[in-house]
Amino acid sequence: xxxxxxxxxxxxxxxxxxxxxxxxxxxxxxxxxxxxxxxxxxxxxxxxxxxxxxxxxxxxxxxxxxxxxxxxxxxxxxxxxxxxxxxxxxxxxxxxxxxxxxxxxxxxxxxxxxxxxxxxxxxxxxxxxxxxxxxxxxxxxxxxxxxxxxxxxxxxxxxxxxxxxxxxxxxxxxxxxxxxxxxxxxxxxxxxxxxxxxxxxxxxxxxxxxxxxxxxxxxxxxxxxxxxxxxxxxxxxxxxxxxxxxxxxxxxxxxxxxxxxxxxxxxxxxxxxxxxxxxxxxxxxxxxxxxxxxxxxxxxxxxxxxxxxxxxxxxxxxxxxxxxxxxxxxxxxxxxxxxxxxxxxxxxxxxxxxxxxxxxxxxxxxxxxxxxxxxxxxxxxxxxxxxxxxxxxxxxxxxxxxxxxxxxxxxxxxxxxxxxxxxxxxxxxxxxxxxxxxxxxxxxxxxxxxxxxxxxxxxxxxxxxxxxxxxxxxxxxxx
Amino acid sequence: xxxxxxxxxxxxxxxxxxxxxxxxxxxxxxxxxxxxxxxxxxxxxxxxxxxxxxxxxxxxxxxxxxxxxxxxxxxxxxxxxxxxxxxxxxxxxxxxxxxxxxxxxxxxxxxxxxxxxxxxxxxxxxxxxxxxxxxxxxxxxxxxxxxxxxxxxxxxxxxxxxxxxxxxxxxxxxxxxxxxxxxxxxxxxxxxxxxxxxxxxxxxxxxxxxxxxxxxxxxxxxxxxxxxxxxxxxxxxxxxxxxxxxxxxxxxxxxxxxxxxxxxxxxxxxxxxxxxxxxxxxxxxxxxxxxxxxxxxxxxxxxxxxxxxxxxxxxxxxxxxxxxxxxxxxxxxxxxxxxxxxxxxxxxxxxxxxxxxxxxxxxxxxxxxxxxxxxxxxxxxxxxxxxxxxxxxxxxxxxxxxx
Numbered sequence: 001x002x003x004x005x006x007x008x009x010x011x012x013x014x015x016x017x018x019x020x021x022x023x024x025x026x027x028x029x030x031x032x033x034x035x036x037x038x039x040x041x042x043x044x045x046x047x048x049x050x051x052x053x054x055x056x057x058x059x060x061x062x063x064x065x066x067x068x069x070x071x072x073x074x075x076x077x078x079x080x081x082x083x084x085x086x087x088x089x090x091x092x093x094x095x096x097x098x099x100x101x102x103x104x105x106x107x108x109x110x111x112x113x114x115x116x117x118x119x120x121x122x123x124x125x126x127x128x129x130x131x132x133x134x135x136x137x138x139x140x141x142x143x144x145x146x147x148x149x150x151x152x153x154x155x156x157x158x159x160x161x162x163x164x165x166x167x168x169x170x171x172x173x174x175x176x177x178x179x180x181x182x183x184x185x186x187x188x189x190x191x192x193x194x195x196x197x198x199x200x201x202x203x204x205x206x207x208x209x210x211x212x213x214x215x216x217x218x219x220x221x222x223x224x225x226x227x228x229x230x231x232x233x234x235x236x237x238x239x240x241x242x243x244x245x246x247x248x249x250x251x252x253x254x255x256x257x258x259x260x261x262x263x264x265x266x267x268x269x270x271x272x273x274x275x276x277x278x279x280x281x282x283x284x285x286x287x288x289x290x291x292x293x294x295x296x297x298x299x300x301x302x303x304x305x306x307x308x309x310x311x312x313x314x315x316x317x318x319x320x321x322x323x324x325x326x327x328x329x330x331x332x333x334x335x336x337x338x339x340x341x342x343x344x345x346x347x348x349x350x351x352x353x354x355x356x357x358x359x360x361x362x363x364x365x366x367x368x369x370x371x372x373x374x375x376x377x378x379x380x381x382x383x384x385x386x387x388x389x390x391x392x393x394x395x396x397x398x399x400x401x402x403x404x405x406x407x408x409x410x411x412x413x414x415x416x417x418x419x420x421x422x423x424x425x426x427x428x429x430x431x432x433x434x435x436x437x438x439x440x441x442x443x444x445x446x447x448x449x450x451x452x453x454x455x456x457x458x459x460x461x462x463x464x465x466x467x468x469x470x471x472x473x474x475x476x477x478x479x
Numbered sequence: 480x481x482x483x484x485x486x487x488x489x490x491x492x493x494x495x496x497x498x499x500x501x502x503x504x505x506x507x508x509x510x511x512x513x514x515x516x517x518x519x520x521x522x523x524x525x526x527x528x529x530x531x532x533x534x535x536x537x538x539x540x541x542x543x544x545x546x547x548x549x550x551x552x553x554x555x556x557x558x559x560x561x562x563x564x565x566x567x568x569x570x571x572x573x574x575x576x577x578x579x580x581x582x583x584x585x586x587x588x589x590x591x592x593x594x595x596x597x598x599x600x601x602x603x604x605x606x607x608x609x610x611x612x613x614x615x616x617x618x619x620x621x622x623x624x625x626x627x628x629x630x631x632x633x634x635x636x637x638x639x640x641x642x643x644x645x646x647x648x649x650x651x652x653x654x655x656x657x658x659x660x661x662x663x664x665x666x667x668x669x670x671x672x673x674x675x676x677x678x679x680x681x682x683x684x685x686x687x688x689x690x691x692x693x694x695x696x697x698x699x700x701x702x703x704x705x706x707x708x709x710x711x712x713x714x715x716x717x718x719x720x721x722x723x724x725x726x727x728x729x730x731x732x733x734x735x736x737x738x739x740x741x742x743x744x745x746x747x748x749x750x751x752x753x754x755x756x757x758x759x760x761x762x763x764x765x766x767x768x769x770x771x772x773x774x775x776x777x778x779x780x781x782x783x784x785x786x787x788x789x790x791x792x793x794x795x796x797x798x799x800x801x802x803x804x805x806x807x808x809x810x811x812x813x814x815x816x817x818x819x820x821x822x823x824x825x826x827x828x829x830x831x832x833x834x835x836x837x838x839x840x841x842x843x844x845x846x847x848x849x850x851x852x853x854x855x856x857x858x859x860x861x862x863x864x865x866x867x868x869x870x871x872x873x874x875x876x877x878x879x880x881x882x
Contacts, residue, residue, distance in 0.1 A: 116782075177607050198832070202852060205639045359542050452624075
């Protein structure tokens with residue numbers, strides 16, 4: 001397709017020295033930890049934002065923090081750009097490399113280092129998957145709360161890079177609210193520890209700044225995260241509505257009435273059909289919009305909370321209420337929701353938007369989203385975290401038709417601007433990456449971005465860390 | 480304190496800052512000045528107060544967010560929230576009792592200090608509720624960071640960085656934060672007669688239950704009598720708060736009591752007494768005695784709090800009580816010098832930090848209030864600071880001694 005998103009010009013001086021750089025990296029890493037042949041590099045040319053791809057110069061897969069430090073120190077010394085990578089599940093192109101860049105992948109650093117149930121913390125290497133943490137502590141009755149849909153594959157390092165959320169963060173918060181500490185390698189190879197097992201740390205909240213910095217401030221190699229006691233029970237309930245507006249208004253009213261369920265997920269008709277065909281979760285097919293509302297606690301607590309939610313839903317003319325009768329049904333309901341992106345990918349190419357809007361704007365933004373996408377002659381499926389206003393319109397298109405792809409991108413941009421204009425933001429949990437980079441000035445002034453870039457420069461004065469991402473290529477400080 | 484500038488607008492503040500930058504002059508930044516004792520003493524050429532930058536800009540209870548100018552008094556915020564049965568989830572402490580200060584604390588001061596109380600364990604710190612800010616940086620530019628929605632990963636999270644920076648990175652002009660419904664009811668389960676180590680184990684056990692304990696503190700016998708007019712049962716009190724719907728709280732209390740009965744005598748405090756108790760824990764009542772005796776606030780892993788106190792007791796007289804499951808220790812010692820002892824033992828035990836919250840002026844001048852950081856982190860922090868305030872205008876010396 002025709003690319004509308006630009007990258008920085010690769011440094012020819014670096015590319016010209018490719019052979020030398022690879023040889024030098026080979027001295028710093030075990031043989032199995034360096035990839036430089038074309039076939040080996042191919043899997044690293046993109047992430048889950050597949051419309052864009054670039055071959056990296058080399059891929060380093062270090063096994064230790066010291067190796068990460070050695071590679072970074074080397075790259076810093078010779079001005080070689082570095083692109084950190086976890087599992088490569090970024091939906092915004094956060095892990096897409098360039099011809100002059102060394103990818104540092106953390107996949108080999110996948111050990112759980114310490115589980116401390118007294119303090120309810122887990123310390124893990126950055127390449128441990130999100131789900132691995134919960135699985136490791138599940139027998140003891142705990143879990144790690146943020147649960148992005150890609151949790152089977154995505155790594156905690158990547159989660160920290162993007163400050164990932166998930167369906168259950170309405171109650172438990174996103175990555176930054178569950179992260180206690182990191183070990184991290186700075187641009188010049190210095191290793192620092194931020195935070196720890198205490199609930200707060202001395203000095204500036206650098207940990208808070210690092211979380212969600214999209215690999216631009218350093219490379220996290222270890223993380224200490226909070227564990228939470230698993231609730232006694234959890235029960236997802238399906239609420240079907242005759243219109244998206246009614247469902248959106250119901251969400252705002254549930255929250256407004258003081259009830260905070262653990263999750264409130266929204267699907268419109270196209271999304272329901274796609275997910276049901278894939279997961280056979282028992283979603284009602286005769287409604288225009290579906291809410292999956294999950295409550296947790298003891299049976300009595302869940303009953304009490306659900307009664308209040310049902311009362312609100314009835315005021316909004318709910319058409320169908322379906323309580324699941326077994327753990328298997330509950331699992332199927334969540335499987336359908338969490339495989340929404342993958343299931344959509346089976347029927348069409350799509351780009352996934354990620355704007356967040358104030359709850360009172362949900363109905364308006366949903367309606368306008370439909371109008372915008374229709375005006376480009378495309379289709380949209382909406383499936384998102386309604387409780388916190390984090391929308392995920394999936395714009396369906398054909399990646400092999402350049403005009404279709406350009407229309408999809410343009411529609412996406414219009415939707416994100418709509419979110420910002422409604423008082424929201426460009427991205428709630430997927431990150432800016434390259435995808436939303438050029439829209440940043442719609443949300444921030446140049447002075448706002450200059451201050452962010454100044455903070456960035458305090459960590460990476462040469463701009464070698466993931467340099468094509470987050471900040472518009474125009475208006476950057478002179479190197 | 481003589482206040483030189485009281486701008487009533489963000490632009491007014493920016494103008495003052497630009498003038499200071501031009502004159503190479505420094506500014507002490509205050510809100511209600513009730514927490515002036517926090518951090519190192521500031522020596523600045525001029526004083527700026529945000530007091531006149533006051534008022535709730537927008538409050539939408541259904542969206543659970545509020546935007547207020549930074550100089551808005553906490554009383555005004557709390558009253559507006561109470562009218563809608565909402566609250567700040569992070570329970571910010573009022574520092575007036577321990578500092579014997581007067582005046583009105585401001586919402587800007589709460590976020591500048593990242594002031595967080597007992598519910599911090601389950602509801603996060605002030606920084607976790609802060610969604611967006613406006614501030615004036617050291618170049619006199621008005622900067623926006625974050626927004627007004629719960630989930631927002633658009634760009635670098637300067638909001639977290641500004642929270643807890645004690646006015647050294649910029650002057651907050653506006654804050655947008657999340658609010659939560661006030662739980663319909665609450666009660667506190669008291670386990671009596673435990674020593675500090677036993678209490679730590681009981682608190683860990685309680686927090687690992689599915690009962691959603693929203694406060695876990697241990698009040699040793701030496702301080703117990705200072706709380707709720709001596710209405711706590713005899714012996715050291717390990718207190719566990721439950722909040723929520725009436726029926727649910729009752730069920731969880733039964734469950735918790737069953738799980739903890741084997742550790743000691745168990746009693747309950749009703750909603751009224753519970754509410755008062757936690758406000759007193761939050762505001763460190765036992766040490767709000769009108770003196771300037773050194774008071775330390777230690778933050779460590781919950782398992783280490785009582786170990787630290789036990790280690791210190793081998794060396795000197797110590798009085799302490801615990802919040803945050805034992806990880807937050809309010810501490811008074813009789814050592815001299817105290818600082819060396821407490822900070823050395825924290826390191827030996829595995830890390831954390833000690834803040835000198837209160838002391839007389841000579842002690843405060845001599846001792847860094849905040850735990851000195853490892854060199855690489857300190858240098859990084861200084862580079863960050865310089866990127867916000869290149870001319871060293873704001874609160875010079877507040878967080879770190881000027882090198």
